[in-house]
Amino acid sequence: MTFKVFLQYILPHRALSRVVYWATRWTFAPWKNFLIGLIVKRYQVNMTEAAQPDPFAYPHFNAFFTRKLRPDARQADTAPSALISPADGRISQAGPIVDGRIFQAKGQEYTAAELLGDDESAAPYRRGRFVTIYLSPRDYHRVHMPLRGTLKETVHIPGRIFSVAPFAVEAIPRLFARNERLVCHFDGEHGPFAVVMVGAILVSSVATVWDGLVIPPYASSIRRKSFEGQNVTLERFGEMARFNMGSTVIVLLPEGVAELDALTSQQSIKVGQRLGELRHT
Template sequence: MTFNVLLQYLLPHRALSRVVYWATRWTFSPWKNFLIGQIVRHYDVDMSQALQPDALAYQHFNAFFTRKLRPDARQADADPATVISPADGRISQAGPIVDGRIFQAKGQSYTAAELLGEEAAAAPYRNGRFATVYLSPRDYHRVHMPLKGTLKETVHVPGRIFSVAPFAVEAIPRLFARNERLVCHFEGEHGPFAVVMVGAILVSSVATVWDGLVIPPYAPSIRRKSFAGQDITLARFAEMARFNMGSTVILLLPEGMAELDALAPQQAVKVGQRLGMLGQD
């Protein structure tokens, strides 16, 4: 076990995340400008696509981090029968779910039931398809709908807040099924699908367009919230949520809904980019 991986087990995840949550919202100009400048330079962030291209004009670091893009910066694939990427980032893994197991990396896997927090919810995905997208600090951090869907339920699953950087994903067993996460269950025109917002160290914070800030507070136990009868329907490509700091999005599709394209690990993707086709499984 490397020193970086050992630290993931030893660090006080939630305490650190609370400190960073506060620090990234401090409006003191020298502080927020220092943080923003560090990220822009270190990760070569392209601000030309942002609605506000002046990185230092943002009120605080988190406002910069969750910045909106220009309306023409991203476009959905023109074919309405395609499944599109919910996020900018890189493909961590993608492909078939085999007998309920989802591949993580280098021999690591976890079950759909572990990820979703219950066996019953995982049943439609037993032999379905999945795509895991890793968002680095340089990426656009708003998450969009891969398909049109009506929100049925969210499930806030408590857990650790390990890093989701590639080194951690390769070394920490069942990482995505252990981290704090928000599971969003939708019913689409071709069946159910789930979008899982997986938290990460230094700040596991998620906000949705329908509920605002959901994480934090961190959950002491599984929290379910039903949206049945509320008719919250989001169009394909519509914004659905955002990460306040980086993390990972996992898309689950049931058996028979779609076939994914040949998506290679570490392949760069953008919101709206084609991931696969409906009705091809």
């Protein structure tokens, strides 16, 4: 075990996240400009795509981190049958779900039931498809719909807040099924699908377009919220949520709903870019 991985086990995750949560919302100009400048320089953030291209015009670091893009900065694949990426980032892994098991990294896997919080919710995905996308600090941190869907339920699942960077994904068993996360269950024209927002160390913070800030507060037990009958329907490519710090998005599809393209680990991806082809079921 490397020292970086060892630290993941001993650091006070939630205490650190609470400190960083407030630090990234402090409007003191020298402080927020220092943080913003550091990230822009270190990660070579492309501010020409942002609706507000001046990084120091944002009132605090979190406003910069969750910045809007220009309307023409991202476009959805024009084919209506294309499954599209919900986020900017890199493909961590993608492929078939084998008897309910999802590949995490070499030597690591977890189950759909562990990820979603129960066996019943995982049943449709036992032999389905999954796509895992990692967002780094340089990426656009708003998450969009991979296809049109009506929200049925959200499930806030408590857990650790390990880093989701590649070094941690390769070393920490069942990482995505252990981190705090928000599971969003949808019904679509091709059947059910799930979009899972996985938190990460240093502010596991998630906000949705229908509920606002959902995490924090952090959960001590599984919390379910039904949206049956509320007609929360989101269009393909429409914004659904945002991460307030670096994170991971996982899309689950049942068997026969889509055929994924030849996606490779660490492949760069943008919101709206094609991930595969939807089948009519």
